Amino acid sequence: MFESSTIKDIARALGLSTSTVSRALRDSYEISAGTKKLVTDYARKVHYRPNPNALSLKERKSKSIGIVVSEVANHYFSQAINGIESIANSRGYTVIITQTHESLEREIANVQHLAARSVDGLLISLSAETETTSHLEELHDRGLPIVFFDRIPEQINTHKITADNAKGAFDATTHLIRCGHKRIAHISSSAHLSISKERLDGYTKALTENGLSVDHQYIKNCPHGGMIQEELESVFQELMELEVLPEAIFVAGDRLTIGCMHVLKKLNLLNPTSIAIAGFSNSDVLDLFNPSLTSVFQPAFDMGQLATIKLLELIEAKYPVTEFERKVLNTQLFIR
């Protein structure tokens, strides 16, 4: 259907060989100025574009990188993607975005698909369901460059970029304490995720440093990371059935934070006097909420950029890289 002209077409039309045309287009020194002009002019005329598949086949690289995130509708991830694209595109790489919707099955399928598509590297934030990472280890062992960001695994030794989740959680929880709340619940994504552990640590530290005890009845997990609204509703159900109700909740995730607000609204608890919420979120509309919401903002764009820079380092490295970095970027507390 959509035929582009090839080097062969140009060679035939101009009575030259394909090698001469190729060299002329790459501005090789061995081609005379006259021939070069002839070729480049004609190539422009027929809209010549090198076939990327042929190049990829020859060079054994595709100049593309794969992204695996939970969902693009999440503002944290869409901002991270913008950061990734800003670097990747400027370096001539195409970006293929895939979504797991927090499902391990889809994560595996996406990763397999990207590998089969022969991407040059992978940028991943794990799904909420992902506990084991053998599907990634195998690819990594076979030499595929991978950089993790946000939700990172412990097992695989490569570059990892995260926000300072413990600090962010500590700040948010401390803020709730300073507002006078003593019984602060914590709702988080699945317990095994790195971000969940780190944010739990920050939450716990804030409580203990302020002389408050950690009540495990107040700590709830959502194994599907808020993709299933019923999950969140039953968590609230459990919290509301406690003999002593929490006064505030620290929520550890973008989607969860929004989900909590919805549940509170449904339960008719969405008013300043009933329960206070603070949570991780990169949404740009939080200031329009009522009651408002104190939030922890992650430098998603910067994280995306940094992750991409490190990935391209791996991809374009002349020799195998053995020293890996673990970068931790600062979060920001927006008090509302």
Place this chain on the structure above:
Amino acid sequence: MFESSTIKDIARALGLSTSTVSRALRDSYEISAGTKKLVTDYARKVHYRPNPNALSLKERKSKSIGIVVSEVANHYFSQAINGIESIANSRGYTVIITQTHESLEREIANVQHLAARSVDGLLISLSAETETTSHLEELHDRGLPIVFFDRIPEQINTHKITADNAKGAFDATTHLIRCGHKRIAHISSSAHLSISKERLDGYTKALTENGLSVDHQYIKNCPHGGMIQEELESVFQELMELEVLPEAIFVAGDRLTIGCMHVLKKLNLLNPTSIAIAGFSNSDVLDLFNPSLTSVFQPAFDMGQLATIKLLELIEAKYPVTEFERKVLNTQLFIR
């Protein structure tokens, strides 16, 4: 770096020819059951995956489609993308997402890049800056299948999928009128966009059918579709300097609607008594706003699915398609 095993490797290891291996893997009738089993077992063992670049080169197709939208952070587009992916992935196609950020320059760059990447087809919603479409016409004339959705051009003759923008605008404006408002302003994206024209029509129709006059001082455009916040602020400045202030505003776009709320908040006008807002938006958090916001919801997921189905029809057509459809899907008014 990342080497997969090839048909050649398998052939060498098994003492067969590449043709035999290829045929065995494709379950050709000319290969004996024994050889087939030998080959498929070994292929599984070494994790054989056909090289997509080699396939693309041979088949002259890439099994990938390109998407061009304003930005994935927009809920309308992220929902549309989910619809697109649901169809494309199930049919074996990879999706490459690009963002214009409402810039014509980036739209041209993205389209060129996708064409050079030899995608099999294109799914586009035009940027706010796009007035002429020669960059698309050229590709379309050369045979690249394209389907437009949401923001569509008039010039190019192909499948086009939109929501019923006029109806949605009519409904929203009528609702504002029923609430008792008579002076209703209208803020829209750049005037030349199809969606802007259609939504303006619906707005105008609602006013005239209710015996209200159309005041052109009340109609404002944002040529950058809300990507530049100052643009929106100066629009408000102009509205607020009128001798007779509007009582309500109908906003014709997701990003613009959110932007308006921010400006109103900044101007301290975000309260139920000062000004009412209704607008197009697919955001899932509108019900958390205060004051709340009546919104027009577009069936973004369905639009994405439909657009993809029509695109795959074009891509996989045996003979050139000459009959094109213009599908218009219903919007939904959420009164809050």
Place this chain on the structure above:
DNA sequence: AATAACTGTGCAATCGTTCCCGAAACGATT
């Protein structure tokens, strides 16, 4: 004038896969 050096171009292999031919090997038919 003979050789060397350089300039400009073509040939052919290569990347991984498919597919059109051709060709053994074997049994069946005449």
Place this chain on the structure above:
DNA sequence: AATCGTTTCGGGAACGATTGCACAGTTATT
């Protein structure tokens, strides 16, 4: 015994681009 058909497999070209090597033709050097 010669022919035919089947089954099963291999050889090699093709897709588009790059690149080491070879080889004319020209100019410079001795």
